[in-house]
Amino acid sequence: MSLLLFVALAACLACGKSKTPHGRPNLLLVSVDCLRADHLSCYGYARETSPAIDQLAREGVRFEHAFSASGWTVPSHLSMLTGLPMSVHGIDDERLWMRYDEEGHQLPVPMRGTFVSEVLHEAGYATAGFFTAGWLGTKYGFGPGFDTWERLGYRFYSHPVVGPLYEKIKATGDVAQLKQLRETYPELFDAHRPSTPETVDRAIQWVEQHERADAGQPFFLFMHLFDAHEPYAPPPPFDQLFQAAPGAKDIEVKKAAYDGEIRGVDAGLARLFARLETLGLAENTLIVLTGDHGEEFEEHGFGSHRIHLFCENIHVPLVMRWPAGLPAGRAIGGNAGHIDIAATLCAAAGVKMKGPVLGTDLLPIARGEVENSARLYLSSLSLFLNSTVPQRYLTLIRGDEMRVLNTQGTAPWAGVRFDLAQNPSGSGPGIPLDLGGPEGERLQRELAELRKLFLAARAALPARGEAAQSLSPSDLEEIKATGYAGAEATTANARASERLFLDGGVWPDKP
Ligand SMILES: [Zn+2]
Known part of the structure; x- marks a missing residue:
């Protein structure tokens, strides 16, 4: 039973010593x-979007079917940094930071898990993380275990000085002062400015500094590069690289621009990889x-992300290169996912993750020492569509079978199935699942096992206190500016006991 494998995976970490x-x-x-x-390109795309990532794959290992743990950041x-699925780490939506009791006190954010950075830091690693999107800020609980956790590529609304100043001037309605602010910080008001070059520069500088200071201490460096996110507006020369055919539909024009953005990010990575060399x-x-x-x-039927959990939403690249510890040029069949990353990093460092880890150390699979087995992978998403009760999406992938499920409140799960062996891109509407019969019983059995596993994991993990700040007006401004519907403070949905995402999370069952 593959769910038992989940448990076995955690135990497997104990034997995760790697060749170093x-x-x-x-x-x-x-x-x-x-x-x-x-x-x-290394995943078969016709345009040459990724020469540096392709080289990484040639010199390392590429997992053909890797899945993200959710449909948004x-x-x-x-999940990447704790090795836990949404139902265990507990975070599905930023509305969790906007729940207040009757007296106006903020309700606790139900976040759990140990960050891989904490484990590596304790094991003697120097740790640093560089990112652009506010979503990765300490406000949302990120940063524990990192000596340096630094945001780059600010916009005016998120800048620690200009943001509050902007709000203050806006409140007075002084147009001349607003104009002056724009002229003083033009780069902060340019929504299309790429942030990858800045983030890569900072990462290179940090590595150089680290090497000068202490050549003996290993490091863990994390980078989040944001430029492939909307708006798709690649900077020169990447804006000219890929063009939709004349007269092509808007969506093709968007794809060409998105591809240009990828190529721009890839160019940044090429600089970083060359410097490491x-x-x-x-x-x-x-x-x-x-x-x-x-x-x-x-x-x-939609564009962007954070809407669905089909293949295009969750099939992500997973490429690993480690000349001293992994073979070169291998493409690994079978599945893998975000959930495996923390366990893999820990195994490479020869340390054990703290507490329950529900992912797999991928190193023995990457080396070809063990077969990649048909583990169960989950992707989860809550979506609030003009309701205080979220639509819950759950995609289950086991081997070539992908089931894309959804529900709201206490309604039974409904969904479709894809056979990825026949339809590798999971295109089309899928085959409707008849969940009233044996298929439904199978699903209930699987969910019951997951529930047991997830509740046990949550019970073993104390709630994290640092994810407790509420969101400010400028945080909300930023959420809207990034293209997401603005969340509003909620008071009517306090729950005495926490439920798993699978069962509705902290949200009410009825509006
Ligand atoms: Zn994202």
Whole structure:
């Protein structure tokens, strides 16, 4: 039973010692926002969007079918960094930071898990993380275990000085002062400014500094690159690289621009990888590259992300290179996912993750020492559509079978099935699932086992206190500016006991 495998995986960490011929490896985790696997050349895409990532894959290992733990940034990164699914780390939506009791006190954010950075830091690693999107800020609980957790590529609304100043001037309605603010900080008001060059520069600077200070201490570096996110506006020369055919539909124009953005991010990565090489660090650095989720181009009727959990939303690249510890040029069949990343990083460092980890150390699979088995992978998403009761999406992937399910409140799950062996891109509407019969019984059995596993994991993990700040007006401004519907403070949905995402989370069952 594959659910038991989940448990076995956690136990497997104890035996996760890795070959580290030159001492403990450095670890570099790169997450590229909105990066779908099938838009990279090394995953078979016709356009040459990813020469640096392709080279990484040639010199390392590429997992053909890797799935993101969610369809948007915050829960996906939490799963990547804690090795826990949404039902265990507890975070499905930023509305969790906007719940108040009758007296106006903020309700606790039900976040759990140990960050891989905490474990590595305790094991003697120097740790740093560089990111652009506010979603990865300490406000949302990110940053524990990192010596440096730094945001780059600010916009005016998120800038620590200009943001509050902007709000103050806006409240007075002084147009001349607003104009002056725009002229003083033009780069902060340019919505199309790429942030990858700045983030890569900072990462290179940090590595150089680290190497000068102490050549003996290994490092764990995390980077989140945001430029493939909307608006798709690649900077020159990447804006000219890919063009939709004359007269092509808007969606094709968007795809070409998105591809240009990917190529721009790839160029930034090329600089970072080259610097690791010249510093003599490439040989014993494990690089893990993934996307935090995919991006939809109307395959199932919508654009962007955080709407669905079909293949285009959750099939992400997963490429690992470690010349001293992994073979080169292998493509691994079977499945993998975000959930495996923390366990894999820990195994490479020769340490054990703290508390329950529900992912798999992928190193023995990458080396071909063990077969990739048909584990169960989950992707989860809550979506509030003009209701205080979220639509809950749950995609279950086991081997070639993908079931895309949804429900709201206490309604029974409904959904469709895809056979990825026949239909690798999961295109089309899928085959309707008859959940009134044996299929439904099977699902209930699986959910019951997951529930047991997830509740036990949550019971073993104390709630994290640091994810307790409420969101400010400028945070809400930023959420809207990034293209998401603005959340509103909620008071009527306090629950005395926490439920798993599977069962509705903290949200009410009825509006
Ligand atoms: Zn994202």
